[in-house]
Amino acid sequence: MNYVFGIDGGGTKTICVLMDENTVVLGRGEAGPSNYQTQGIEKVKESIQLAIERAVLSANIEPRINLNIQAICLGLAGVGRPKDIEIVQFVVQNLQLTNTLPVTRSLLPRNIVICSDCAIALVGGTGHSVGITVISGTGSIVFGQNRQGKTKRVGGWGYILGDEGSGYDIAVQGLQAALKFYDGRSEFTVLAEKFQQHLRLNNLEELVELVYRSGWGVTEISALAPIVDRAAALGDRVADGIIERAVAELTFSTKTAIAALFEPTEEFEIVMIGGVWGGEANCWGRFESAISAIAPKAQVISPRYEPAFGAGLLALNALKN
Template sequence: MDCVLGIDGGGTKTVCIVMNAEKEILGRGETGASNYQSIGINAAFKSIELAIENAVIEALKTIKSLEVQVICLGLAGVNRPRDIEVIKKIVNDLQKSHRLPIMWELEQIIQPDNKSNNIIICHDALIALVGGICRDVGIVVAAGTGAIAYGRNHQGISKRVGGWGYILGDEGSAYQIAIAGMKAAIQAYDGRGELTSLVDVFTNHLQLETIEDLIEFVYRRGMGVKDIAAFATLVDSAAVDGDGVANEIIDDALGELVKATFTVIDAIFCPHIPNPSPQTIRNDDFEIVTTGSVWKGKSNIRERFIKVINQKYPYIKVILPRFEPAYGAGLLALKQYLQKSDSKAAH
């Protein structure tokens, strides 16, 4: 059976789906991280290989054989030409793997210009958009450990805002909320900041004798970005309990996410219009999908985000993801396969 593979690879997990021409998922496999920049190329290859293997084994329970016509890999941090070259090598090695019971119909040698008929390598924001909305037009606003707003319009023009990482950016992310909360607690303890319950919140939650022990907890224990980002829920809860400083932090995060979203809208959906009216964009033009842990907070940040967006553009729908990013990768692969099939039929 002709199939396509959709792969979502990130710093936490890797998901592969096997999809047929009717958009049905025949198999799904999930493994650990596959961001080669953090775990290395060999480990990334093994994660992707195992995710494919698990998905294929499930698919072969209902069909006799698989012929992979197109593969789409949506991977975190794949932006530079060197990143593309690394993934090209991984794709070529996958086709040689004896662990994968697949008949490959892909190109063994990918051209340097990356123009392949059946291999798609893209940023994970694109597959999150396509999986969330089920089309490649719209905006995804991801606010988890990191944060990014990414959009693509009807002409295929895309715009990215944010996603610069925890040192250079990621405003509106869980990491930045957590860092702002810890800084506020320290400043209040010093006497150079507003009084806030965050001092007690962090002290009690982390079982510290005093907030001064936060130094040892963060620096000497080698807390990672994801570990710190998890503390955003403490700030969110303090905001719900009425802490003014915590609410300011949540407000700032909301403001950054709104700003990023409006920047994408202005850049690709109503360019060259200084002050677009609500009628400039209609609800049949595109949707905005929100993904990530920040939107799940108890402080209603998502509801407030929707309210601000709709105050300016009442026709835009803000939705939750319809499907996962790996499904979006599968849809992109399937679109390429169908275009390729139509082209062959025409000749």
């Protein structure tokens, strides 16, 4: 029996699944963040190692059984350039499995697969490698692959340079709209009142101290996106406009990926991932309606499996090649 590790490494956590050759998940482990660009290589190594150990321990393997790991796939945020891949390959080759774990490794270079977190999200979401994934959570990105193996990435440039249609983008636009109304520069919106209540502010001017002096980052600001979504669902025109623009941005990015990868009449799946799609303002329905006019045979779906499972499938696929 062959066994593999599938690893999903992101900005907040690292997930590892231990999978057998029949795609049965035997164990699952979680650890800290492993975004190479923001955490540094030592933190990435530490998180990956801990996630692997916890996955093995959760499998409750009998001491007499020894698992021989034949392949590993790591889908990591922040890994896009050849140089990044080389560095992570070196990390994987130097991972140390403790003697207390019933695991050995027989990893050939070709069986160490390193790719972006988008690639494993697509494979996990569809169960195979063809289609498009539209990720809209804290950040946003569109990634796709066609039947010829060609890939296309659109967006994902981070909160300063891009991430249009993300939770962060929606939240920032909402805060800006609330402050414009507070100034008397724009039309009425309930967002001013909703933000003030939610953040327990005496007035919106206290946002300055909260955001700038308290050191709020992307995570804290993105957490306010559901307030905009809820206001839009209740009929606030300003909030609804923000949601509409976010969906339009994601639709245009998806249209760009489709044009690069698929024929107009081709059938494929679009996997929707991220908290933005689960809101009350029907982002999903708006997106699906817009896409149906662009790619009438595309099917918009929820993920079938988690990204770490997708990484496991890619690791198994490496054994076949």
